[in-house]
Amino acid sequence: MPDGVAAATVRKRPNWVPYALLAPGLLWLVVFFVLPTLSLASQSLQTGDVYNGYSLTWHVQTYVDALSTYWPQLLRSLMYAGLATLLTLLLGYPLAWFVAHRSGRWKNVLLVLVIAPFYTSFLIRTLAWQTILGDQGLLTSLLDRLHLTWALHGFESFLGAVGLGSGSQLLYSPFAVICGLTYNFLPFMVLPLYANIERLDLRLTEAASDLYASPVQAFRRVIWPLSLPGVVGGTLLTFIPATGDYINSVLLGSAKTTMIGQVIDAQFLRVLDYPLAAALSFILMVVIIVLVMSYVRRAGTEELL
Amino acid sequence: MAWIRRHLVVIIGLLVMGYILLPNLVVIAYSFNRPRGHLNIQWSRFSFDAWTNPCGTPGICSSVGLSLKIGLIASIVATILGTMVAFALGRHRFRGRSLTNLLIFMPMATPEVVMGSSLLTLFIAMGIPSGQMTILIAHIMFCVSFVVVTVKARVASLDPKLEEAAADLYASPAQAFWRVTLPLVAPGIAAGALLAFSLSFDDYIITNFNASPTSVTFPMFIWGAAQRGVPVQVNVIGSVMFLGAVGIVGFAQIVGARRKREVA
Amino acid sequence: MADHATGDLRLSRITKRFDRFVAVDDVSLTVPEGSFFALLGPSGCGKTTTLRMIAGLDRPSAGSIDIGGTDITDLKPYQRHVNTVFQSYALFPHLDILDNVAFGLRQRGDKDWKAKSQEALALVQLPDVARKRPTQLSGGMQQRVALARALVNRPAVLLLDEPLGALDLKLRRQMQIELKRIQSDVGLTFVHVTHDQEEAMTMADTIAVMNAGKVEQRGDPATLYEHPASTFVANFLGQSNLLEARITGSASGGRMPAQTHGHDVVVAADRVPDGINDVWIGVRPEKLRLGDSGTNQLKGVVTDASFTGVSTQYLVRMPWGFEVMVVQQNDGSARATVEETVTVSWDPGQEFILDQRQDETAGAEIDDA
Structure with a gap:
């Protein structure tokens, strides 16, 4: 008798048990996640104002207004988050590989150091980048000492030329915002990658090279496909929060780097235009869901969900 | 050249590690600064002032206290709710499984x-005033999913034969749960609880939507201060948390490694 | 404990269905108290399900189980005085060895658990590992701990689910002897599930051969080997040459004439089932001899000879194309070479006779030992 069948029947307990276990947690999520999302959708279709109240009028025009006014911020958010995700992958993959396979007895120490920044406030660490990138900050002083100021100016001009900087300073530029996003979400990329890469059998590269694959080919045809689950997990954990984030763009950016989260925050909490803010929020959610679904489908790892 | 090629991944890894740690080192270094003006951005003079008087700035310690309180309650509630869901998913067959998985995944993908804004619309619609309670509700909500994912992995890796062995050795289902299942899943539950705590303690965006002027958490305090200049005490608290975390996690890792070495 | 019953273990018309699949089909068995009983069969034959029903881990769909007359069918696993040595050992990784072994005793509130557990560890020759963790031990040692953990409870029936499957060949042989010694020392009823016919024959007093959810034959190892009741048993336990034959006359002087592919042979009359004329004549390879020293003689051509040390194994093609296997001891007698025409012979009484309606290949294609 197949062992699986036998084991499965034993695990079958009275039928109400799983529902009893699920009920409190799922109820919480339904009341404080699903219901608010519906409430958000409803709010976005209402008209009125804070003082006289709102009524549901199916005012779809709000969406048109929201998109036509704020599409640059939405697009910018997706672009910054996309770039930051790409950078975290480029930086995170070698780091994860290094920790997993080349760090020897330092492995645990390094893992601790990757996770530890989580426990210092996100905001404090982001503010530290002001200190590092600022006009008279650490980087400038250091390069000044090394007589490399020309290199800094060259880099700033380069950033200005490609549209990621103001041309004269590092801080308060798209570069600084992307740098901060990359920094803040790097551990979210490294951890899933590490979990995946650590389990890779390195003898596979030997087998590949035995079968006439160059190191690059061995990576592309054997290691990379096997790391995909980690890559997909890491990119989702990075891209989704990065798109909605506005801490980095507020603290490290300028009026020209405004991201969609900032707009939503301002419309909700300062302008008090609830329908517009709700519409923007809802658009952001739908855009992300669509992007994530198509990405996951392309990567062929729906299991991850 | 050959040496560089062979050790390229180590070199890049160490550089990225430096990138990860640099801000933390800056935070620690600048906790010993005595800035000239309000802004703690330029180095001025070495001083222990902030360390000897960490509550020296009005509101800072009460905000840390509130964050600790919310973090503790939120992580405990989220851990209990999430662990129950994880057991249901890892141990039982039931209808509506994929719907449950979707419901768990969605908060992580939003x-x-x-x-934050959708909760606010709900609270407004229902006339619930913002404050500690609404922050707590929000934190528990977004922590539950992370606990479920963490604990589920542990539950799924548990050999069901161990529970059968316990039953075979005269343990009733309840006894088997307390003496075998729970101790084996405990590391996963602890990891989930720690994750929930750090997520809650660190959250600014959701909190900001659902807080009131009288319920200022530590991240909200920093945000408010960032406009005028962040007091050095913030660096002190950040350093304490970082070093404390390194200490605790490091200690746990060393104990774990030692146990593993005994095993090997 | 709900019962401290001891006595024979009796399965009465046990059936187990999983959805539409019948894993165990109307099985009745009696395992005498204090015996070493083996359930032998290929994977999927229902032996593990039978074991799990005795342990209480699966509920029978029909039938009952009792020990010494006390019905235990509806008792939960933790309520019955039966313990199991699991195939994967299932040692608790968070407990040390002593706590693992003492688990059952403490669960039952035995105050003397420490001394008893140490005694059990000594019995399995692991006196010095009490404070180690399971993962610190080798597979063979874990196996002994699993045995001690079950033994220490002195159960009415001790179940072993392929306990030696994960060990390498040498260690397995060693453990077989040791298990047998321990069983006779403690005098408990052992029910041992295995797919390894050699293991079953080495250790068990009684073997029940299972196939497709049913018990094909039950008996002591020698009887099963010499007098298999079905082609399945004949093929599953060792090798058999099955010759298609017809009984051509009646018994005289304890013998009966028969004909296989036109060749006259004589078989022992008491081996022939009543009322059947079309038969399989089964002869074990070691009962066949090269040369004409036996009464029944067949001529053939050697197609293969493999030297295995203590013996040489020949394949000899009969005129009608069938290849018989002959195993000859390397006792100095002359060896045959490939292509050589030889006479193969045996004496009446060395064969077994089966009904020809049975599938001659049953049990032969299964070789997962």
Whole structure:
């Protein structure tokens, strides 16, 4: 008798048990996640104002207004988050590989150091980048000492030329915002990658090279496909929060780097235009869901969900 | 050249590690600064002032206290709720499984700004005033999913034969749960609880949507201060948390490694 | 404990269905108290399900189980005085060895658990590992701990689910002897599930051969080997040459004439089932001899000869194309070479006779030992 069948029947307990276990947690999520999302959708279709109240009028025009006014911020958010995700992958993959396979007895120490920044406030660490990138900050002083100021100016001009900087300073530029996003979400990329890469059998590269694959080919045809689950997990954990984030763009950016989260925050909490803010929020959610679904489908790892 | 090629991944890894740690080192270094003006951005003079008087700035310690309180309650509630869901998913067959998985996944796939604003619309619609209670509700909500994912992995890796062995050795289902299952899943539950605590303690965006002027958490305090100049005490608290975390996690890792070495 | 019953273990018309699949089909068995009983069969034959029903881990769909007359069918696993040595050992990784072994005793509130557990560890020759963790031990040692953990409870029936499957060949042989010694020392009823016919024959007093959810034959190892009741048993336990034959006359002087592919042979009359004329004549390879020293003689051509040390194994093609296997001891007698025409012979009484309606290949294609 197949062992699986036998084991499965034993695990079958009275039928109400799983529902009893699920009920409190799922109820919480339904009341404080699903219901608010519906409430958000409803709010976005209402008209009125804070003082006289709102009524549901199916005012779809709000969406048109929201998109036509704020599409640059939405697009910018997706672009910054996309770039930051790409950078975290480029930086995170070698780091994860290094920790997993080349760090020897330092492995645990390094893992601790990757996770530890989580426990210092996100905001404090982001503010530290002001200190590092600022006009008279650490980087400038250091390069000044090394007589490399020309290199800094060259880099700033380069950033200005490609549209990621103001041309004269590092801080308060798209570069600084992307740098901060990359920094803040790097551990979210490294951890899933590490979990995946650590389990890779390195003898596979030997087998590949035995079968006439160059190191690059061995990576592309054997290691990379096997790391995909980690890559997909890491990119989702990075891209989704990065798109909605506005801490980095507020603290490290300028009026020209405004991201969609900032707009939503301002419309909700300062302008008090609830329908517009709700519409923007809802658009952001739908855009992300669509992007994530198509990405996951392309990567062929729906299991991850 | 050959040496560089062979050790390229180590070199890049160490550089990225430096990138990860640099801000933390800056935070620690600048906790010993005595800035000239309000802004703690330029180095001025070495001083222990902030360390000897960490509550020296009005509101800072009460905000840390509130964050600790919310973090503790939120992580405990989220851990209990999440662990129950994880057991249901890892141990039982039931209808509506994929719907449950979707419901668990969605909060992780939704940007904080969306969750924060949608909760706000609900609270407004229901006439619930913002404050500690609404912050707590929000934190528990977004922590549950992370606990479920963490604990589920542990539950799924548990050999069901161990529970059968316990039953075979005269343990009733309840006894088997307390003496075998729970101790074996405990590391996963602890990891989930720690994760929930750090998520809650660190959250700004969702909190900001659902807080009131009288319920200022530590991240909200920093945000408010960032406009005028962040007091050095913030660096002190950040350093304490970083070093404390390194200490605790490091200690746990060393104990774990030693146990593993005994095993090997 | 709900019962401290001891006595024979009796399965009465046990059936187990999983959805539409019948894993165990109307099985009745009696395992005498204090015996070493083996359930032998290929994977999927229902032996593990039978074991799990005795342990209480699966509920029978029909039938009952009792020990010494006390019905235990509806008792939960933790309520019955039966313990199991699991195939994967299932040692608790968070407990040390002593706590693992003492688990059952403490669960039952035995105050003397420490001394008893140490005694059990000594019995399995692991006196010095009490404070180690399971993962610190080798597979063979874990196996002994699993045995001690079950033994220490002195159960009415001790179940072993392929306990030696994960060990390498040498260690397995060693453990077989040791298990047998321990069983006779403690005098408990052992029910041992295995797919390894050699293991079953080495250790068990009684073997029940299972196939497709049913018990094909039950008996002591020698009887099963010499007098298999079905082609399945004949093929599953060792090798058999099955010759298609017809009984051509009646018994005289304890013998009966028969004909296989036109060749006259004589078989022992008491081996022939009543009322059947079309038969399989089964002869074990070691009962066949090269040369004409036996009464029944067949001529053939050697197609293969493999030297295995203590013996040489020949394949000899009969005129009608069938290849018989002959195993000859390397006792100095002359060896045959490939292509050589030889006479193969045996004496009446060395064969077994089966009904020809049975599938001659049953049990032969299964070789997962």
